[in-house]
Amino acid sequence: MKKILSLVLAVMLLMTLVAACTEQPAPAPAEPAPAPAEPATPAEPDPEPDPTDETFTIGIVLGIMSNDFHSQMRVNVDEAIADAAVSNPNVTITAVNPQTPDEQLNQIETFLNQGVDILVMMPQDAALVAPLAQQAYNDGVPTIIINRRLPEGIPYTHFIAGDNVDGGRLAGEYIVAYINEHLDGQADVVAINMGSGMPIAQDRQAGFMSVAAGNPAINLLGPEEGYESGPNRESGLETMQIVLLAHPHIDIVFTHDDETALGALTAIQDAGRTDIQVMTGFGGTLVAFEMYQENDPDLILRGTSLYSPWMGYDAVFLAIDVLLGVSHPQDIIQPSVFVTPANVNEFFHLGF
Amino acid sequence: MSNTEAVKRENPFLGACKHVWKNYSIIVVCVVLFIIVGIFEPRFLQLNNIILILRHSSIVGIIALGMTFVIITGGIDLSSGHVVAFSGAALILIQGNEAIPIHIAIPLAIVVAILIATFVGCVNGTLSTKFKIPAFIVTLAIGIIVRSLTMFSLRGATAGGRIVPEFTQIGLGGIGPIPYSLIVWIICAIVLGFVLKFTKFGSYIYAVGGNESAAHYSGIRVNRIKILAFSIAGLCVGIATVLDMSRMASISPAMAGTMYEFDAITAVVVGGTSLAGGRGRIIGTVFGMILVTVVSNIMIMMEFSPFLSGAVKGGIILFAVLMQRKD
Numbered sequence: 001m002k003k004i005l006s007l008v009l010a011v012m013l014l015m016t017l018v019a020a021c022t023e024q025p026a027p028a029p030a031e032p033a034p035a036p037a038e039p040a041t042p043a044e045p046d047p048e049p050d051p052t053d054e055t056f057t058i059g060i061v062l063g064i065m066s067n068d069f070h071s072q073m074r075v076n077v078d079e080a081i082a083d084a085a086v087s088n089p090n091v092t093i094t095a096v097n098p099q100t101p102d103e104q105l106n107q108i109e110t111f112l113n114q115g116v117d118i119l120v121m122m123p124q125d126a127a128l129v130a131p132l133a134q135q136a137y138n139d140g141v142p143t144i145i146i147n148r149r150l151p152e153g154i155p156y157t158h159f160i161a162g163d164n165v166d167g168g169r170l171a172g173e174y175i176v177a178y179i180n181e182h183l184d185g186q187a188d189v190v191a192i193n194m195g196s197g198m199p200i201a202q203d204r205q206a207g208f209m210s211v212a213a214g215n216p217a218i219n220l221l222g223p224e225e226g227y228e229s230g231p232n233r234e235s236g237l238e239t240m241q242i243v244l245l246a247h248p249h250i251d252i253v254f255t256h257d258d259e260t261a262l263g264a265l266t267a268i269q270d271a272g273r274t275d276i277q278v279m280t281g282f283g284g285t286l287v288a289f290e291m292y293q294e295n296d297p298d299l300i301l302r303g304t305s306l307y308s309p310w311m312g313y314d315a316v317f318l319a320i321d322v323l324l325g326v327s328h329p330q331d332i333i334q335p336s337v338f339v340t341p342a343n344v345n346e347f348f349h350l351g352f
Numbered sequence: 353m354s355n356t357e358a359v360k361r362e363n364p365f366l367g368a369c370k371h372v373w374k375n376y377s378i379i380v381v382c383v384v385l386f387i388i389v390g391i392f393e394p395r396f397l398q399l400n401n402i403i404l405i406l407r408h409s410s411i412v413g414i415i416a417l418g419m420t421f422v423i424i425t426g427g428i429d430l431s432s433g434h435v436v437a438f439s440g441a442a443l444i445l446i447q448g449n450e451a452i453p454i455h456i457a458i459p460l461a462i463v464v465a466i467l468i469a470t471f472v473g474c475v476n477g478t479l480s481t482k483f484k485i486p487a488f489i490v491t492l493a494i495g496i497i498v499r500s501l502t503m504f505s506l507r508g509a510t511a512g513g514r515i516v517p518e519f520t521q522i523g524l525g526g527i528g529p530i531p532y533s534l535i536v537w538i539i540c541a542i543v544l545g546f547v548l549k550f551t552k553f554g555s556y557i558y559a560v561g562g563n564e565s566a567a568h569y570s571g572i573r574v575n576r577i578k579i580l581a582f583s584i585a586g587l588c589v590g591i592a593t594v595l596d597m598s599r600m601a602s603i604s605p606a607m608a609g610t611m612y613e614f615d616a617i618t619a620v621v622v623g624g625t626s627l628a629g630g631r632g633r634i635i636g637t638v639f640g641m642i643l644v645t646v647v648s649n650i651m652i653m654m655e656f657s658p659f660l661s662g663a664v665k666g667g668i669i670l671f672a673v674l675m676q677r678k679d
Contacts (some may be wrong), residue, residue, distance in 0.1 A: 066606050071508025196658035228651060228658035232607035233510075233600040238408055242652040245401050259510065259604065266600060270524050287512070352509075 059111030060095035060120040072352035073309035080316035122146035166336040167305030168207020187251035191226030194256035236263025258285040286351040292344035308350040410537035413641040416616040418588030421581040426629030427487035431495030436609030438498035439469040448513035466590030473586015477579035512602040523599030545634035561629030
């Protein structure tokens with residue numbers, strides 16, 4: 001019996017190892033992200049390597065794959081690595097995803113010890129990685145930071161990110177415009193956040209509140225931080241079910257995430273509530289984009305602040321440009337856009 | 353007056369109260385909490401809100417029922433939430449497979465999901481008994497493995513099934529105002545409560561958890577009992593998975609089932625089951641689960657800042673445990 005069990009365990013472990021090592025077919029490459037916004041402060045002079053003879057290494061430490069955004073970012077980075085293998089065969093690029101913030105620190109440290117030429121990282125916790133980012137700078141290793149800015153005073157080579165605050169602001173402006181056009185200038189609005197402890201949730205809510213706070217068009221129901229939920233459909237569903245009971249009348253729902261919005265939408269439809277006219281999401285999931293393409297006039301979900309994981313793809317080629325001595329602005333902030341049924345075809349390729 | 357006479361003359365009402373407090377303190381704590389919140393926010397006590405609290409308690413509540421068996425035997429299961437994701441992925445992939453007619457895909461998906469979860473539970477029990485590895489380690493490792501396999505199979509991305517009422521209504525629908533998930537929870541609680549309290553198997557569960565050596569020497573097949581306990585836990589996870597994933601007919605491999613095991617363990621312990629094993633009741637787990645789940649409802653109904661949800665949850669748990677302390 002023990003032998004059989006040992007054999008079963010060994011087979012399970014072997015299958016896991018084989019599956020992990022098996023190469024996956026490269027997905028079809030898609031178009032890269034739109035052009036960056038206005039240039040910020042110029043970066044320090046980039047090194048001038050000889051790209052034809054020397055080999056270079058780039059280490060990429062991404063975030064914890066806790067949701068579709070991070071999963072898609074990893075897919076995009078893998079696509080970039082595959083494309084770079086063709087365009088820049090002398091550059092070896094390795095990407096990893098941690099399971100925990102501490103593991104991310106270990107991965108960054110490992111890359112630095114291995115002597116990578118460029119370090120690309122998406123900090124899970126910017127304060128935690130700051131000492132290692134400083135160390136990389138001291139060691140002369142260019143660093144590219146994705147999506148989460150390092151603490152003030154920590155040097156870096158480039159920062160590439162989406163703009164969560166601006167995305168929240170765009171959603172707020174859309175909501176105010178809708179209220180003024182369709183609801184006689186006043187509406188009851190609830191905000192459903194994706195986890196109040198997450199910095200990006202705080203940024204998105206801050207952007208929304210920059211429009212909503214003190215605005216006579218918006219009567220915000222509930223706490224200023226928004227009702228607590230999570231970046232997944234089930235959390236959105238359960239939170240919205242309670243919110244619907246707490247408020248017999250709601251006009252508009254602002255959510256921090258498309259997945260949250262999809263769950264909240266199910267709750268609204270299941271409850272048969274007809275008072276809610278508009279819901280907005282954040283992110284850019286293809287499920288939402290496909291809904292916009294269908295353009296059902298009865299659809300409550302009307303818009304998404306686009307926050308594309310294609311910044312990961314761009315970050316890889318930004319790193320290669322650093323090796324090639326091509327200059328770029330130090331901060332590359334991808335502009336936020338608000339995707340609706342009217343413009344979804346223009347941005348559909350950026351969905352995930 | 354002799355002591356005997358004094359005992360005989362004890363106030364029967366007081367005696368009844370003592371009996372209720374001694375045996376059902378968790379229920380008293382729940383009622384007290386509900387009354388306190390209801391005083392500050394009357395909407396909290398509306399029937400539809402009570403039903404909603406029970407609905408939201410039911411999915412992890414079913415998992416907690418199985419967890420009760422495991423913990424009474426002296427074990428623990430840290431894989432529950434990960435197995436929800438694992439079996440949920442199978443559920444959605446089968447249900448969403450356009451090559452299978454929907455009237456076949458749905459029952460097939462349900463059966464496969466439940467079988468997978470039960471099998472993993474059996475594996476947990478087998479590894480922890482036959483190989484004498486602590487259940488904490490076994491279930492932790494198995495949980496990590498199955499989560500990783502789930503992420504790998506779905507490439508980390510949300511997968512959707514076919515959104516048809518025959519499927520989504522499993523998780524969203526009900527009989528009148530009573531959700532199916534609540535009905536299933538109640539049935540599972542009654543069945544498992546009966547098994548634990550009135551069957552020989554149930555007595556063996558307590559015996560193994562109370563004193564494993566004594567149970568062994570009295571002829572109880574300890575390993576078999578533990579494996580069955582873990583299998584029951586797996587079965588409960590499978591049932592909960594079907595109710596959970598059918599609501600949205602989709603699964604997020606990274607987020608599905610997150611922290612379910614900790615909420616289930618908390619419910620079991622708050623409900624009076626001893627982590628050392630040998631003691632516990634299903635009724636306690638049921639009300640423990642309600643206490644764990646009610647926090648989010650309170651936060652929204654009373655419009656507390658979401659930053660305080662952890663403090664409120666911890667406070668309720670401490671309140672419940674302190675109120676139940678038996679000197």
